[in-house]
Amino acid sequence: MIPVASPVLSGMEKAYVAECIDSTWISSAGKFIGKFEAAFAALCGSEYAVACNNGTTALHLALAAVGIGPGDEVIVPTLTYIATANAVRYCGATPVFADSEPDTLNVDPTDVKRKITERTKAIIPVHLYGHPADMTALMNIADEHGLTVIEDAAEAHGAEVDGRRVGSIGHMGVFSFFGNKIVTTGEGGAVTTDDPDLAARLRLLRGQGMDPKRRYWFPEVGYNYRMTNIAAAIGLAQLEQFDAFVARRDEIGALYDEHLADVEGLALPIQRPDARRVHWLYTISVEDFTDAQRDQLIEALHTDGVETRPVFYPLHVMPPYLEETRYPVAEHRGATGISLPTHVGLSDHDIHEVCEKLMRHLAIVRAVQA
Numbered sequence: 001m002i003p004v005a006s007p008v009l010s011g012m013e014k015a016y017v018a019e020c021i022d023s024t025w026i027s028s029a030g031k032f033i034g035k036f037e038a039a040f041a042a043l044c045g046s047e048y049a050v051a052c053n054n055g056t057t058a059l060h061l062a063l064a065a066v067g068i069g070p071g072d073e074v075i076v077p078t079l080t081y082i083a084t085a086n087a088v089r090y091c092g093a094t095p096v097f098a099d100s101e102p103d104t105l106n107v108d109p110t111d112v113k114r115k116i117t118e119r120t121k122a123i124i125p126v127h128l129y130g131h132p133a134d135m136t137a138l139m140n141i142a143d144e145h146g147l148t149v150i151e152d153a154a155e156a157h158g159a160e161v162d163g164r165r166v167g168s169i170g171h172m173g174v175f176s177f178f179g180n181k182i183v184t185t186g187e188g189g190a191v192t193t194d195d196p197d198l199a200a201r202l203r204l205l206r207g208q209g210m211d212p213k214r215r216y217w218f219p220e221v222g223y224n225y226r227m228t229n230i231a232a233a234i235g236l237a238q239l240e241q242f243d244a245f246v247a248r249r250d251e252i253g254a255l256y257d258e259h260l261a262d263v264e265g266l267a268l269p270i271q272r273p274d275a276r277r278v279h280w281l282y283t284i285s286v287e288d289f290t291d292a293q294r295d296q297l298i299e300a301l302h303t304d305g306v307e308t309r310p311v312f313y314p315l316h317v318m319p320p321y322l323e324e325t326r327y328p329v330a331e332h333r334g335a336t337g338i339s340l341p342t343h344v345g346l347s348d349h350d351i352h353e354v355c356e357k358l359m360r361h362l363a364i365v366r367a368v369q370a
């Protein structure tokens, strides 16, 4: 089976983890945490990175740091991973959905603008599958209305807009280091920012709200969202290989482009002129398929040894967020999209095999339907 994602841990991961164990620094103090935070901030071109235990808690910390609470609205794309909206709910605030752009799958700034009310406090653009959201338009809208922008960059480590790395463009950036992301720590996350006060708030909230100048004095309710030294050790080793990871993912994207360019009815991933995308998951859309046909294709590929995954179901069709409102672009892309295997461990031959099988089963599903 060719997996859709798989971590590569062939650098210093094992040696650094062994160092944690040999030194007994296995909990959330130890030298790797600071090193990982500094290296990750540098990678993003941000002043600060605050590491935490996953991407979802990173989102929660970012929202809590700016005081998002009951009565507040936060605009998020409906086409995203559920964590983006769940974190808003954790704060007692309301996620307000916006539709997507058909080419990048990212939130449509025009629809974001339409959704602003007097209760709107923040926008969370998501850089879906590695292509940055239209940050220029979104920052303009946010400036005009005095809104906080938290980039959900969980899928886009190293992507850029006009030469600026994602995570350093909004007021804060949020990353995940789950096992299938471009950089992994097993489970892990981080919030990036250039603002020293926000960085201090994030650290305070991450560590149970403890006063940094007075041990075991808690002036407010915080969380235990700390990253372990072991996770940071894995992450530091991953960051040492980051350029090679992104370069190999670029090659994989180019190979898919080459093999699939002439296949009728497929929409392939694009790259806007002002953007530098990364390939987290190479995601295509079978434009004329129904969701049932798309699911048949995924099933046939699975039986034939290729794991793929459907594009996210839009959040407004999920029970906790159900709405009558239609979001036509997100619904269409959610129904027709498929993410193909994309990870550093894949050979050129693997990509060739995935494409051959994809084309074969695409033709069969089409023929059955006709």
Ligand SMILES: *Cc1c(COP(=O)(O)O)cnc(C)c1O
Residues within 6 Å of the ligand: 054, 055, 056, 057, 080, 081, 083, 084, 126, 152, 154, 155, 175, 176, 177, 178, 187, 188, 189
């Ligand atoms: C992975 C992901 C997250 C959450 O990360 P976890 O580390 O799994 O909690 C948030 N948003 C998006 C868009 C993601 O892909």
